Each structure stands twice: as C-alpha cells, then as structure tokens.
Amino acid sequence: AQSVAQPEDQVNVAEGNPLTVKCTYSVSGNPYLFWYVQYPNRGLQFLLKYITGDNLVKGSYGFEAEFNKSQTSFHLKKPSALVSDSALYFCAVRDGGSSASKIIFGSGTRLSIRP
Amino acid sequence: KAGVTQTPRYLIKTRGQQVTLSCSPISGHRSVSWYQQTPGQGLQFLFEYFSETQRNKGNFPGRFSGRQFSNSRSEMNVSTLELGDSALYLCASSSVAGYRETQYFGPGTRLLVL
Numbered sequence: 001a002q003s004v005a006q007p008e009d010q011v012n013v014a015e016g017n018p019l020t021v022k023c024t025y026s027v028s029g030n031p032y033l034f035w036y037v038q039y040p041n042r043g044l045q046f047l048l049k050y051i052t053g054d055n056l057v058k059g060s061y062g063f064e065a066e067f068n069k070s071q072t073s074f075h076l077k078k079p080s081a082l083v084s085d086s087a088l089y090f091c092a093v094r095d096g097g098s099s100a101s102k103i104i105f106g107s108g109t110r111l112s113i114r115p
Numbered sequence: 116k117a118g119v120t121q122t123p124r125y126l127i128k129t130r131g132q133q134v135t136l137s138c139s140p141i142s143g144h145r146s147v148s149w150y151q152q153t154p155g156q157g158l159q160f161l162f163e164y165f166s167e168t169q170r171n172k173g174n175f176p177g178r179f180s181g182r183q184f185s186n187s188r189s190e191m192n193v194s195t196l197e198l199g200d201s202a203l204y205l206c207a208s209s210s211v212a213g214y215r216e217t218q219y220f221g222p223g224t225r226l227l228v229l
Contacts, residue, residue: 034217036220041222042222042223043119043205043220043221043222043223044205044207044220045220046217046218046219046220049217090158102160102163102171102173103148103160103218104160105150105157105158105159106157107157108157108158
C-alpha cells in the first residue's frame, strides 16, 4: 500500500528566509511525487513533480524539491520566502509500478510567511 | 487555454436528496479525475475517467457515481445525500490517462448538506 506523510501541520517562516515543507512517502514501486498549493477558496495548483531523473526538481514560483530515495523524502524548498507564499501545501504520491495506482495526498501543511 | 471549469461553484442540499456536479476539462484533455476534500479526511480520490471509461475508483460507497461524455466533460452524482457528504469536490484533468501526467485542478464545487 502507498502512503504519504506531511509531519508538520503548520510551518512559520519570516519573509526572506529559506523555507522547507517536509514530505515522506511509502510505495512498493517507483514513486511518482507531486507538490500542489492551495490558496483560500481555490482549487489546487500544480507546483512540481518527480518522475525520474535529476533528484532536484525545479517548479513554479521559485519552488524546488529534492527527491531522496534512501530517506523516502520529497521535501519542498524555496531559498527566500515571500508573504504571497502563504497557503496550504499538499504532497502527493503515485505508485509508478502500477498503471492502476491511485494518487494519494498528504494531510497538507499550512505555510505562513510573516513580513 | 481556458482552465478546468466546474459548475455549480456552490450548492446547498438537504439529506436524502441527490446532486449532480459538472466538470469541463482543459481543451484537448481526455482524462478527468474527481476528489473530495473535507477538513477531517483531507483530499480523497473518487474516480478517474478516460475516453468515457472509468479507469479507477476510490473507496467510496455506491452512492457516488460518475460518467464521462464523448467531449470529455464529466459529471459526478451523489444520491441519498448524507451530512458527511458536505465537502469541496475537485475535478482535475490531464492530457492522457496515467501516472506520469500532471493534473490541473478546477476551483471546485462546495457542497453543503443540511
């Protein structure tokens, strides 16, 4: 069975500081990993994904994520936070070993950037 | 390109009623997936359709059903509504079915069951 965990319900960061939102996963096959962001009263917006290749994935709005197979992690990072980055962030995983696999979302991490 | 559109955006129903939600995917996208988002259960996968065929289904009771039309538009139906069905229902589309593809989400339909 596959699963994904976001251990922090909330992350608080000062504007201009680097930010990290954590995600760990468990799948039996190759992991396909995704990050989405949700602003209030909006649907989800795609940020980035890892399918294969370079472990460092660059995405929208200056975000990047690092795939770490040994630690089964896919943490989201940004070198310098903006107040406008404040939102709810979801990590998701799909088992690449099965075309019938479902996408599983983490519980979400609320990111708050203070001016 | 226009994004994924969902109608209606807001809906209020009473227990026992049924509801139909609509999703129009991005032009050219043939795969549509549905998700339920609630504060307690988070984001949960409902179903996935591709070329009018249901490819995958989440762990929801039979009261939840869906379909996809030849123009790729999709509808989901919930019969005999329960209070716990109150949620934000999100639709997502992708160009092809499959796990490599990025899904693009609509704004959602917020359903309140009284």
